Amino acid sequence: MPNQIKKTYKFAIKTSLYITCILTLLMSVFLYAFFSLKIIPILCFILVCYVVCFGIIQYRVERFIYRRVKKIYDDLTLLESTSLRKKQITTDMATLTQEIDKYARGKKIEIESLKVREEYRKEFLGNVSHELKTPLFTVQGYILTLLDGAINDKNIREKYLDRASKGVERLIYIVNDLDMITKLEVGDLSLKIEAFDIVELISNVFEMFEMKAAKKRITLTFDRAYNEPIMVKADKERIQQVLNNLVVNSIKYGHDKGTTEVSIENLIKNKVIVRVTDNGEGITQNNIPRLFERFYRVDKSGSRKEGGSGLGLSIVKHIIEAHDEKIYVESDFGVGSEFSFTLEKVK
Numbered sequence: 001m002p003n004q005i006k007k008t009y010k011f012a013i014k015t016s017l018y019i020t021c022i023l024t025l026l027m028s029v030f031l032y033a034f035f036s037l038k039i040i041p042i043l044c045f046i047l048v049c050y051v052v053c054f055g056i057i058q059y060r061v062e063r064f065i066y067r068r069v070k071k072i073y074d075d076l077t078l079l080e081s082t083s084l085r086k087k088q089i090t091t092d093m094a095t096l097t098q099e100i101d102k103y104a105r106g107k108k109i110e111i112e113s114l115k116v117r118e119e120y121r122k123e124f125l126g127n128v129s130h131e132l133k134t135p136l137f138t139v140q141g142y143i144l145t146l147l148d149g150a151i152n153d154k155n156i157r158e159k160y161l162d163r164a165s166k167g168v169e170r171l172i173y174i175v176n177d178l179d180m181i182t183k184l185e186v187g188d189l190s191l192k193i194e195a196f197d198i199v200e201l202i203s204n205v206f207e208m209f210e211m212k213a214a215k216k217r218i219t220l221t222f223d224r225a226y227n228e229p230i231m232v233k234a235d236k237e238r239i240q241q242v243l244n245n246l247v248v249n250s251i252k253y254g255h256d257k258g259t260t261e262v263s264i265e266n267l268i269k270n271k272v273i274v275r276v277t278d279n280g281e282g283i284t285q286n287n288i289p290r291l292f293e294r295f296y297r298v299d300k301s302g303s304r305k306e307g308g309s310g311l312g313l314s315i316v317k318h319i320i321e322a323h324d325e326k327i328y329v330e331s332d333f334g335v336g337s338e339f340s341f342t343l344e345k346v347k
Contacts, residue, residue, distance in 0.1 A: 009058065011057070011061060012054050012057040012058040012061060013054065015053070015057050016050050016053035016054040016057055017050070019049070019053045020046055020049045020050040020053060023045075023049055024042065024045065024046050024049070027042070027045060028042060128178075128295065130295075131174055131295060132171065132174065135167040135168070135170040135171045135174075136167075136171065138163070138164070138167040139164045139167035139168055139171075142160040142161070142163050142164040142167070143160075143164055145160060146160055146161070174311070177311040177312075177315060178294075178311065180315060180318075181294065181311060181314055181315055181318055184315075184318035184319065184321075184322050185318065187322075189322070191234075191235040191238060191322060191323065192235050192236075192237070193233055193234060193235060194233070194234075194235070194236055195231050195232070195233055195346045196231065196232065196234075196236045197229035197230060197231055198230050198231075198232045198239075198264060198272070198274065198343065199222075199226045199229055199230050199264065200229065201236065201239065201240055201243065202222070202243060202262050202264075202274075204240070205240060205243045205244060205247055206220040206221075206247070208244070209244075209247055209248060209251060212248070212251055213251050213260065216251060216254060216256055216258070217256055217257045217258075218250075218251055218254045218256075218257070218258045218259065218260055219258070219259045219260070220247065220260050220262075221259065221260070221261055221262075222261070222262055222263065223261050223262070223263035224263075226264065230264055230272060230345070231345065231346035232272060232343040232344060232345055232346060233343075233344045233345075233346055234323055234343050234344065235319075235323070238319045238322075238323075239319070239343070241315065241316075241319060242315075242316045242319050242320060242341065243274075243276070245312040245313065245315065245316050246276040246316065246339050247260060247262075247276065248312070249312060249313070249339075250276060250278035250280060250337070253278075253280045253281045253337075254278050254279070254280035254281075255279065255280055255281070258278060258279050258280055259278065259279055260276065260277070260278045261276075261277045261278070262274065262275065262276050262277075263275045263277070266345070267342065270344060270345045270347055271342050271343065271344060271345060272342065272343050272345050273340050273341070273342050273343075274340060274341055274342075274343065275338055275339070275340040276338065276339045276340070277336065277337070277338040278336050278337055278338075279335070279336040280336055280337065281333075281334070282331050282332050282333040282334050282335050282336050282337055283329075283331040283333060283337055284333045285331075285333075288329060288331060291313055291329060292313050292314050292316070292317040292327075293314060294311055294314045295311065295314075296313075296314075316339075316341075320341045320342075323343070323344075325341060325342045325343060325344070326341065326342050327339070327340070327341040327342075328340045328341070
């Protein structure tokens with residue numbers, strides 16, 4: 001505190017003054033009664049007494065407060081990265097109060113963050129349990145039925161084994177998606193960066209899902225004719241996975257006789273942005289911030305009629321971020337949604 005006298009100094013100054021005055025008065029009475037009263041010895045006594053009292057009081061107060069302040073710091077782990085031995089600790093109560101208030105505010109934010117994470121953890125575990133439980137119980141039910149005697153009926157045996165196989169495939173699908181997200185998060189999934197035509201890749205995705213779209217009479221189309229290739233640099237397989245998830249979602253939640261449209265636009269700094277737009281159900285604004293969480297479902301009914309692992313958008317986000325690119329979402333409930341992501345363009 002460069003521009004202020006420390007409060008411990010003020011305390012020591014006043015206390016030393018009181019003690020010196022009292023002792024000087026007592027000594028003056030004593031000398032006057034038994035000896036001769038002389039000014040010079042009295043002044044010397046005043047000076048020595050004041051200096052000694054100030055030194056002792058200041059030292060003891062500093063040590064007293066220091067020990068208690070240090071205990072507070074140690075108890076609250078306020079100085080986790082700072083050693084008290086390397087840096088002098090303040091004994092000013094106002095400064096200490098400010099530091100404790102700062103610490104309390106930081107801890108409050110930390111506790112609130114932990115509560116949010118705990119809620120997310122509980123929800124995540126519940127979702128994982130639900131996603132795995134459904135196919136597990138399905139497989140278990142069919143196998144138990146076969147063991148109870150249905151295995152002797154050829155038609156039932158083949159039908160139940162086929163359904164059990166589909167349940168196992170769904171389990172493998174979920175586990176593989178979880179494994180991919182984990183690898184993307186920790187950086188263990190290597191990307192094979194190459195140059196490719198994004199227009200051709202999107203056309204291939206359209207061809208892959210045209211039958212699925214036809215069942216709901218949804219049209220897969222470009223916003224315009226792209227007669228020239230648009231070359232980008234990325235992991236072709238992973239970007240195809242991104243497009244697969246986005247197109248499949250637009251088909252799942254699209255209206256009958258709807259449209260899924262893809263556009264490619266040039267941005268500054270050798271970037272392109274790919275937009276996947278539909279005129280489907282749309283998403284409410286309160287759901288948008290959590291869209292990319294694992295297993296997060298806008299439909300709270302828990303219906304799985306549309307299938308999927310519930311990890312598609314989370315995988316999309318991690319793949320795009322692994323490329324150091326951005327993904328965006330805009331949606332109006334009842335109108336439609338637009339998912340867009342950037343890619344680096346080949347120079």
